[in-house]
Amino acid sequence: xxxxxxxxxxxxxxxxxxxxxxxxxxxxxxxxxxxxxxxxxxxxxxxxxxxxxxxxxxxxxxxxxxxxx
Numbered sequence: 001x002x003x004x005x006x007x008x009x010x011x012x013x014x015x016x017x018x019x020x021x022x023x024x025x026x027x028x029x030x031x032x033x034x035x036x037x038x039x040x041x042x043x044x045x046x047x048x049x050x051x052x053x054x055x056x057x058x059x060x061x062x063x064x065x066x067x068x069x
Contacts, residue, residue, distance in 0.1 A: 002051070007058040015059045022052040 007015065026048045033039050 002054070004054060004058065007054060008061065010058070012059060012062055015055050015062070019052055019055045019059065022048050022055065026052065 010018075026045065029039065029045050029048065033042075033045075039045070
């Protein structure tokens with residue numbers, strides 16, 4: 001799991017790719033859970049969700065216009 005400082009050094013394209021990968025991973029985990037009613041590593045769902053939230057937050061921060069207040 002990457003820290004926010006590390007994420008902010010990446011480009012928006014890299015962050016968007018990471019968000020896409022994490023969304024795909026979450027989909028697979030949720031599908032497995034729905035089919036089998038059990039996950040081998042259930043803690044991964046929360047970790048992936050938090051990691052995706054960090055990436056999306058970094059994207060928003062990079063896209064936000066900076067104010068000179």
